[in-house]
Amino acid sequence: MSEHIQIERRGAVQVIRLDRPDKKNALTRAMYVAMTEALKSGDADPGVRCHVFLGVPGAFSAGNDLADFLAFSRGGKHGNEAFDLLEALARSEKPIVSGVDGIAVGIGTTIHLHCDLTFATPRTLFHTPFVDLGITPEAGSSLIAPLVMGRQQAFALLGLCEPFPAERAKACGLIYEVVGEDELEEAVLAAAERIAGKPPEALRIARDLMRGDREELVARIREESRLFAARLTSDEAKAAFQAFMARKKPA
Ligand code: COA
Numbered sequence: 151m152s153e154h155i156q157i158e159r160r161g162a163v164q165v166i167r168l169d170r171p172d173k174k175n176a177l178t179r180a181m182y183v184a185m186t187e188a189l190k191s192g193d194a195d196p197g198v199r200c201h202v203f204l205g206v207p208g209a210f211s212a213g214n215d216l217a218d219f220l221a222f223s224r225g226g227k228h229g230n231e232a233f234d235l236l237e238a239l240a241r242s243e244k245p246i247v248s249g250v251d252g253i254a255v256g257i258g259t260t261i262h263l264h265c266d267l268t269f270a271t272p273r274t275l276f277h278t279p280f281v282d283l284g285i286t287p288e289a290g291s292s293l294i295a296p297l298v299m300g301r302q303q304a305f306a307l308l309g310l311c312e313p314f315p316a317e318r319a320k321a322c323g324l325i326y327e328v329v330g331e332d333e334l335e336e337a338v339l340a341a342a343e344r345i346a347g348k349p350p351e352a353l354r355i356a357r358d359l360m361r362g363d364r365e366e367l368v369a370r371i372r373e374e375s376r377l378f379a380a381r382l383t384s385d386e387a388k389a390a391f392q393a394f395m396a397r398k399k400p401a
Pocket residue numbers: 172173174176177212213214215216217253255256257279280283394
């Protein structure tokens with residue numbers, strides 16, 4: 151349970167809403183746990199036929215809470231909460247639709263690589279500054295991004311850490327559609343309802359075929375997590391986290 155994750159059922163659609171607006175939906179351990187539980191319980195519930203991820207106006211997510219990363223880099227305990235969510239995404243049995251408005255940083259971008267349809271608004275910026283923070287790609291992105299975007303665009307996203315505006319993200323296959331801010335939720339829910347209306351078993355088989363080998367994906371997520379955890383205590387990463395925490399806002 152987390153006060154920052156709202157779960158709602160709309161017919162056969164389960165909506166998982168990230169709701170920590172004062173921190174731009176930066177993800178805490180409790181939020182990962184709540185999202186994982188929702189995915190797993192929705193997968194186990196025959197009444198749920200589609201999952202939806204939404205954020206708040208202006209922010210899907212600013213990524214992992216950097217205070218947690220900083221605490222770990224100083225010797226704190228690193229939990230498995232994020233890994234558990236990523237594994238649940240990789241093993242998800244029902245289609246996932248996501249809607250993004252505004253900020254989508256780190257896992258706020260890579261989570262969509264596990265979604266079947268992602269809608270984003272024109273002001274959305276997808277950004278994975280892992281390397282700039284002294285850390286490394288996660289969420290299976292090193293495997294999935296080159297497949298969906300091609301290796302060079304994936305390198306621009308994950309190696310150069312270039313921000314991808316919504317139109318560029320659509321052009322390179324990272325997302326499905328760009329829609330206006332006022333239409334986002336409606337478009338996402340309409341797509342989820344279309345999915346929920348399909349013959350579920352045929353759709354499950356089709357989706358399984360398209361998603362390929364889940365064991366390979368889970369193995370890559372695990373390998374990335376190992377490297378990522380090691381990088382969290384690097385001098386490069388410590389300096390980047392401290393710089394963010396100590397930054398002064400313009401007056
Ligand atoms: N972890 C913890 N807190 C975060 C956060 C994060 N990843 N991202 C934003 N916040 C907090 C800020 O500290 C600030 O809190 P405060 O009001 O108590 O000072 C609040 O959210 C609003 O953020 P702010 O930076 O003022 O908003 P902005 O619109 O100017 O910038 C971002 C938004 C996302 C561009 C900027 O916050 C940012 O770069 N965040 C870090 C993103 C990141 O590196 N994530 C990790 C990826 S692995």
